[in-house]
Amino acid sequence: MYANEATNRGPLAQAPRPAFEARDDIGIEELREHVRVGRRKVAAGQHVYRAGQPFHALFLVNFGCLKTSELADDGREQVTGFRMRGDLLGVESIGLARYACDVVALEDSEVWELPYPPMLTACLRVPALQARLTESLAAEIRRDRQWMLTLGTLGAESRVAAFLLDLADRHARIGLDPNRFVLRMCRIDMANYLALKHETVSRVLSHLADRGFIDVRRRDVTILDADALARAASDQAAVH
Numbered sequence: 001m002y003a004n005e006a007t008n009r010g011p012l013a014q015a016p017r018p019a020f021e022a023r024d025d026i027g028i029e030e031l032r033e034h035v036r037v038g039r040r041k042v043a044a045g046q047h048v049y050r051a052g053q054p055f056h057a058l059f060l061v062n063f064g065c066l067k068t069s070e071l072a073d074d075g076r077e078q079v080t081g082f083r084m085r086g087d088l089l090g091v092e093s094i095g096l097a098r099y100a101c102d103v104v105a106l107e108d109s110e111v112w113e114l115p116y117p118p119m120l121t122a123c124l125r126v127p128a129l130q131a132r133l134t135e136s137l138a139a140e141i142r143r144d145r146q147w148m149l150t151l152g153t154l155g156a157e158s159r160v161a162a163f164l165l166d167l168a169d170r171h172a173r174i175g176l177d178p179n180r181f182v183l184r185m186c187r188i189d190m191a192n193y194l195a196l197k198h199e200t201v202s203r204v205l206s207h208l209a210d211r212g213f214i215d216v217r218r219r220d221v222t223i224l225d226a227d228a229l230a231r232a233a234s235d236q237a238a239v240h
Contacts, residue, residue: 031114031129034122038113042066048089048103048111055099057115059089064109065184068092070101079193082106082185085174088136090116106184151195154233159194160204161233164214168223179226183219208232 031037039062042048048059051070061083068081068089080101083089089111093099123130150162172178183190191198208214213229215222223229 031122034126034129035114035118038115040111040113042105042109042111044105044107044109046105048105049099050102051099053099055090055093055096055116057113058091058094058119059103059111059113061085061087061089062110062112065106066103066109066111067106067185067189068101068103077192079189082189082193084170088140091137091140094137106189155235156194156196156200157204157207158233158235159196160201161208161213161229163190163194164208164221164223165226165229165233167221168226179223181221183221 040048040059042064048066063085066083066089067079068083069077069079072078083103089103090099092101094116119129119133123133150159154162167181167183168178171181185193187198187201191201194201196204205214205216208229209216211228213223213225213232215224
């Protein structure tokens with residue numbers, strides 16, 4: 001998905017850079033020379049793929065926001081991530097016969113389909129491509145590990161603050177305003193991802209706004225004091 005590095009804006013590793021960019025050693029245009037890339041529109045609410053479908057391709061997000069989720073043993077949905085431009089979808093299913101999770105668009109989006117067998121062949125021919133994919137896989141592992149640590153050690157306010165800072169960093173990485181963005185996910189999905197009740201998420205957002213750290217108007221978020229938000233993200237208070 002990305003390449004990670006440390007940050008001083010909270011407990012999370014800084015949002016890694018998108019998987020393929022024009023400035024990379026190998027970008028999407030060079031990738032097209034080796035792999036037949038299929039462009040696919042995904043309307044809000046539609047799936048890119050579902051868990052259990054045969055694994056055949058990776059998908060690169062060109063624009064939009066998508067949610068990844070799995071079913072827990074008791075049948076409940078567990079949100080595992082929110083993907084934006086430059087993210088690779090499907091890396092969690094490499095080595096499996098079938099996709100391991102669901103991916104659904106939270107808004108009208110576009111993904112580029114990268115057939116997996118040709119990708120493997122291209123990696124043998126283009127070392128830079130192989131290195132880039134390996135970097136993306138490693139970043140995915142680091143990111144998941146960091147979130148597990150975050151969810152296991154931080155309180156509710158810190159989790160929400162860290163989540164907002166992570167979104168800010170990710171927006172900055174793709175050339176968007178890091179201090180003003182739209183939450184494409186609903187409060188319930190956000191709470192699910194952060195292992196909190198949605199009422200708690202709403203209360204924390206209001207509390208952060210009351211303290212002057214952010215401004216929230218429905219799903220529109222403006223970060224007013226990033227340093228204060230980072231301090232809130234580092235506070236290991238108990239979940240409430």
